[in-house]
Amino acid sequence: MNASACTMSVVLALGLLIPTAAAASTVPSSLAGEWYAGTVYPRSTYSRGSDGFRQAASTARRLNLRTDGTYELTRLDRSATVGYFGARMISCEQISVHWEAGTFTVAGGTLTLKPSTSQGVNGATPNGVNSGCIRFNGLPYTDKNLKPQPYLWKASSKTLSLSTRDAAQDYRRATTAELAHANTPAPAVPAPSPAPAAQPSRPPVPARVGAAGTWTGRFVTQGGAPLDVVLTLDDARNGIAGMVYSPDERYIGTAHGNTGAGQLTITLNLPDDTTAELRAEGRFDGDRYTGRFQAFVEEQPMATGTVTLERR
Numbered sequence: 001m002n003a004s005a006c007t008m009s010v011v012l013a014l015g016l017l018i019p020t021a022a023a024a025s026t027v028p029s030s031l032a033g034e035w036y037a038g039t040v041y042p043r044s045t046y047s048r049g050s051d052g053f054r055q056a057a058s059t060a061r062r063l064n065l066r067t068d069g070t071y072e073l074t075r076l077d078r079s080a081t082v083g084y085f086g087a088r089m090i091s092c093e094q095i096s097v098h099w100e101a102g103t104f105t106v107a108g109g110t111l112t113l114k115p116s117t118s119q120g121v122n123g124a125t126p127n128g129v130n131s132g133c134i135r136f137n138g139l140p141y142t143d144k145n146l147k148p149q150p151y152l153w154k155a156s157s158k159t160l161s162l163s164t165r166d167a168a169q170d171y172r173r174a175t176t177a178e179l180a181h182a183n184t185p186a187p188a189v190p191a192p193s194p195a196p197a198a199q200p201s202r203p204p205v206p207a208r209v210g211a212a213g214t215w216t217g218r219f220v221t222q223g224g225a226p227l228d229v230v231l232t233l234d235d236a237r238n239g240i241a242g243m244v245y246s247p248d249e250r251y252i253g254t255a256h257g258n259t260g261a262g263q264l265t266i267t268l269n270l271p272d273d274t275t276a277e278l279r280a281e282g283r284f285d286g287d288r289y290t291g292r293f294q295a296f297v298e299e300q301p302m303a304t305g306t307v308t309l310e311r312r
Contacts, residue, residue: 009060009199014215026069026105026106027065027066027067027069027106028106028155028157030156030157031065031106031111031153031155031160032065032066032067033064033065033173033295034062034063034064034171034173034174035061035062035063035064035065035160035171035173035176036060036061036063036171036172036173037060037061037062037063037169037170037171037172038058038059038061038076039056039057039058039204040058040060040174040178040179040181040182041055041056041060041076041182042055042182042183043182043183044072044126045060045076046062046076048072048074048101048119049099049119050100053074053076053095053097053121053124054124054125054126055126055127056076056078056095056126057078057079057126057128057239057241058076059076059077059078061073061074061075061076061077061169061171062074063084063102063160063171063237067189068103069103069104069105070101070102070103070244071101071102071103071113072099072100072101073098073099073100073101073113074097074098074099074100075097075098075100076095076096076097077095077096077098078093078094078095078126078157078184079093079094079095079096080091080092080093080094080202080254081094088209090130090132090133090232090242090243091130091241091242091243091254092129092130092132092133092134093125093126093127093129093130093133093241094123094124094125094126094136094138095124096120096121096122096123096124096138097120097121097124098118098119098120099117099118099119099120100113100115100117100118101115101116101117102114102115102116102146103116103159106153109152109153109154109155110150110151110152111150111151111152111153111162112149112150112151113148113149113151114148115143115146115148115149116146118142118143118146119141119142119143120138120140120141121137121138121139121140121141121163122138122139122141123136123138123139123255124136124137124138124168124201125137125138128234128235128241129234130232130234130241130242137279139269149164150164151163151164152164153304156171158172158173159171159173160172183226210235210240210259211233211235211240211257211259211284211289211311212233212234212235212240213232213233213311213312214230214231214232214233214311214312215230215231215232215289215309215310215311215312216227216228216229216230216231216310216312217230217231217289217307217308217309217310218307218308219255219266219278219293219305219306219307220305220306220307220308221295221303221304221305222303222305228246228247229244229245229247229252229266230244230245230246230247230249231243231244231255231266231309232245233255235259239256239257239258240255240256240257240258240264241254241255241256242254242255242256243255244266244267244268252268252269253266253267253268253269253275254267255267257280259284262281262282262283262284262289263279263280263281264279264280264282264289264290264309265277265278265279265280265308266278266280270297274297274298275297275298276295276296276297276302277292277295277296277297278293278294278295278307279294279295279296280293280307280308281293286311287310287311288308288310288311289307289308289309289310290307290308291306291307292304292307293305293306293307
């Protein structure tokens with residue numbers, strides 16, 4: 001075999017062994033780039049093979065479609081099961097992650113993802129889990145049976161919809177503010193000042209930071225009977241979460257929110273198997289929260305009123 005023939009054989013062999021990405025010219029500009037569903041988290045949260053996924057406080061997706069025809073997909077799924085802390089029922093959350101990478105092709109209205117790697121972790125314990133919940137590293141897995149997955153796609157400058165016969169997933173472009181907030185490091189905590197000389201009087205007790213603990217709450221509507229509840233809350237990286245009880249310690253629902261934004265949502269389980277949500281906007285101030293709320297039943301707006309919480 002002459003040199004040119006040998007070279008051609010090597011090129012052909014490599015062409016058969018190495019997946020060829022779609023040419024840049026075949027990727028529509030409206031499709032290329034990063035797409036998100038749910039909360040936009042720091043890049044480390046989506047990083048393949050790392051523990052960064054544990055910091056996610058909710059279900060989320062990130063799909064990166066590059067102009068060279070390669071892609072990366074990260075799926076984060078957060079759920080909760082019932083646990084116990086002593087005799088009290090608590091919410092024990094878990095998170096699963098799926099990482100996928102490969103190439104993709106576009107033919108008219110069909111986008112086909114062709115994975116070359118697919119792996120993940122099922123049922124891991126996230127950061128900020130409630131006290132009393134069992135910590136678990138999760139079960140890692142690697143998919144061996146990789147098959148192309150075609151999707152029907154529709155995209156605008158800000159949104160992307162991918163659908164199959166059985167399911168659909170909507171994505172969006174992250175705003176500049178979302179990306180800046182997600183990827184800005186937390187400010188450094190300044191070093192404490194030297195302690196002053198001891199004084200004979202007892203120093204004041206500092207206010208507690210965050211929302212972790214047990215709270216008593218009252219929701220009041222104009223002309224209606226007040227609703228009294230007890231909340232057990234725990235701080236997480238991207239918010240707060242917990243359980244809701246009646247004053248006689250019967251479990252009646254869940255709570256989640258954000259201390260910095262003053263947002264709090266109480267989901268109550270009603271006797272007819274429906275749910276009611278009390279969506280509050282207010283302010284956390286040490287051991288006290290005050291604000292206003294709107295009640296919803298099956299997404300239908302109902303009464304409004306005031307809410308007050310006191311930490312025990």
